[in-house]
Amino acid sequence: MVDDLQAVQEARLVRRSRIAVAAIFCVHGSVTGSFATRVPWIQEHASVSAGQLGLSLAFPAIGASLSMPLAARISHRFGTRAAQRVLIALWTLALILPSLATNMLTLCAALFVYGATAGMADVAMNALGVEVEHRMGRSIMSGLHGMWSAGALLGSGVGTIAAHLDISARIHHLAAALVLTVLGMVASQYVLNIYPTDDEEAPPRFALPPKSALLIGAVGFCAVFAEGASLDWSAVYLRDVLTTSAGVAAGATTGFALTMAIARIAGDAVVNRWGPVRTVRVTGAVATLGGILVVTAPDPVVAMIGFGLIGLGVAVAIPLAFVAAGNVGTNKSQAIAGVATISYASGLVAPSIIGGIAQASNLTVSFIVVTVLTLGLVFFAPVLRPRTA
Template sequence: MEMLRRARVATSVIFAVHGAVTGTFAARVPWIADHVGTGAGGLGVALLMPGIGALLAMPLSARLAHRYDLRSLTRVLILCWCAALLLPALPTSIVVLCLVLVAYGAAAGVADVAMNAQAVVIEERYGRSVMSSFHGFWSVGGLAGSAVAALAARAGLDARIHFLVAAVALAVITLVASAWLLPHRPEPEVDAPPAFALPSRAVLPIGLVALCAVFAEGAGLDWSAVYVRDLLGDTASTAALTVSVFSVSMALARFAGDRVIHRLGPVPTVRLAGAAASAGALIVVLGGRTVPVILGFGLLGVGIAVVVPLVFATAGRIGDHPGRSLAGVAGIAYGSGLIAPGIIGGIAHLSSLTASFALVTALTVAMGLGAGVLRPAPAPAVQQE
């Protein structure tokens, strides 16, 4: 049991490292844009590239998870993800930046699948929900990475130096923590998955629930500040506060999520989460004033927080090895995160941001209605001798 507890702590640290790399990069995007010399249009194209890289690489994750021990694979891929942080600060042209961001996104995607597969193995050994807390640590890592990056930016530190120091520090943490991860390999008789594994028919409905949740998450992270600043006419600091409220609400809900799932079960939890997220999105649409809208974004964050961890946990129990189904669900989720900013922006351009968040409301309703696909499969009957 002590080994299992250590593995849980180590996996929590790995999730935090993954989130810290993401938060570090996101907070220094303005420096990268200035370094490359691109405007909003070029930057928008460049920021599509990580999602494309992840989508291209994730179908390869199932074969990697089948071939290599999961502990070693997670260690290597998280170290690659830390090293990938060095890439975005190097280019001086938009074309090269786009190319390196594809590689950056590919590293993010395969590392994401490996660490979630490790989390599924630990959850199976515990025999109860622990996945939500892992994703809570990812959120904490993202907040910590972005906070340190904000301090570095305020001090005028060159992002190349900042990224190097952060990558080395996070790599050292990964090496120490990964020694406690659980070893895991599929049984010898389990057939290897295809080299490029697309989502199976069993995984697709679960992936659609993930699509709704990740779309709403992307809308909240990328557009909440714009909503408060441009639509409601409030200050930039209040707009930034809205993003913080949304992010912190998600993190806190994820740490509480495992208890709720244990008490209610996956399906009622997602139905309740869908109701909360829909209420929050509806408040955003109808609020009209800053305070209700900020509270609405907070409630939206609470509602979608536990859904993605539950989706990964459910997918990881399908089939003979957690990496196979996780790769399919992760691809759908990343795809949703990739298209969400563009769809929100497109609807806002044609109509308004209010109409965009009406779509978010509809998707969170669909998320709650689709909760039944997360129902655990019945345990196999025990044959009598």
């Protein structure tokens, strides 16, 4: 009787934690969406050129890559609940900083802090998501990342309205940061509170990704590269290669983002039915087909379908890479931080590599590279196989 009662209480706690972690993912995505829509305002008020802005926008990824290993250390020291509460608050409040920049130097510094807090909060919430998934015994990570996408769409929608109303980004981001901080801290009160065992060593402050996470990181690298390339260059591809209008070209980016969000929300049902390996093999093949359609498209409609298929194909690979990382070694947060670092590095280099290849040849060749990397998902999929004790 006592065991049954404890089991019921544990199940209730896990379900509550799942809802809380989903809310945290949504908050995290909302910060990203809120920032992205106000980049033109920030550029204007920081008085930076397009080239300087491009350089500045590399600093969030640099900050995230350098700070991610710290998240494991913080969770080990203070427990998962306190760590998540502090890290999500630092991330939401960091939204205020970029709009305060008055020159390139202050903008780079602000974006470095913005990226560093984003990375630490990202590792903490994914580690919690993996733990909840383990306790529930079924896939939930794809849906959690779908909540991130939904939050990004929500944040960008509010940001678009603020921009149309000509509201200062400083006012907009201050208000958004305060609201999101409260929501994030409230949600953090209901996540699982996990402390390390007495004999568990603290993870290092900074460390290279564990060897066992490198192949899993390759899945993240391929997926994030294709995601970053498609988000940043799909509209340019339609405009320059297929000579479409700016409005039609922008539709490719929107379609890509929507298919990713939908695929992630629906992805858990597919993963629960097929398992992670088969799912990534099939979705990787779908993304590869999308890449082939893009590079061979005779008209904008075919290219937009291709970008939609790329979004559909890469959507679940990242969540499943985090789950696989959580099965590696004795410290989930450290392995997840390693995979996240490799993935963020991919997001950092993807736009510049695509641009460099386009400069040397053309954008079609750039997306041939993207297509090859999506095919890599098919071959790397076996590293996502769940490990048994």
